[in-house]
Amino acid sequence: MDIKGFQNQIRETFFEKDSARGIDGTFVWFVEEVGELARAIKKGGREELIEEFSDVAAWLFSLANLLDVDMESALVRYADGCPKCGGKICECKGGHECS
Numbered sequence: 001m002d003i004k005g006f007q008n009q010i011r012e013t014f015f016e017k018d019s020a021r022g023i024d025g026t027f028v029w030f031v032e033e034v035g036e037l038a039r040a041i042k043k044g045g046r047e048e049l050i051e052e053f054s055d056v057a058a059w060l061f062s063l064a065n066l067l068d069v070d071m072e073s074a075l076v077r078y079a080d081g082c083p084k085c086g087g088k089i090c091e092c093k094g095g096h097e098c099s
Helices: 003-043 046-066 071-078
Strands: none
Touching: 003 046, 003 071, 046 071
């Protein structure tokens, strides 16, 4: 499934519930899922990691849907590498922190 297809699937499946919960409530769920991913990273179980990464992605895309952000367009920012230095391999001091 491509990015647009994933975002559409998340919209079809969850948009009604996400809209009722609102942006703030959905963001809280997203943050909770990031916390669960952090715990899974510490434990290192492969299946749990896969589950938590997918949950974080789903909640991120739910937020994007609520805020009318096209994730495919948003991710284009990284299509050629680092958006700050323009390198295929980031040469900025601090890595991701520079973006």
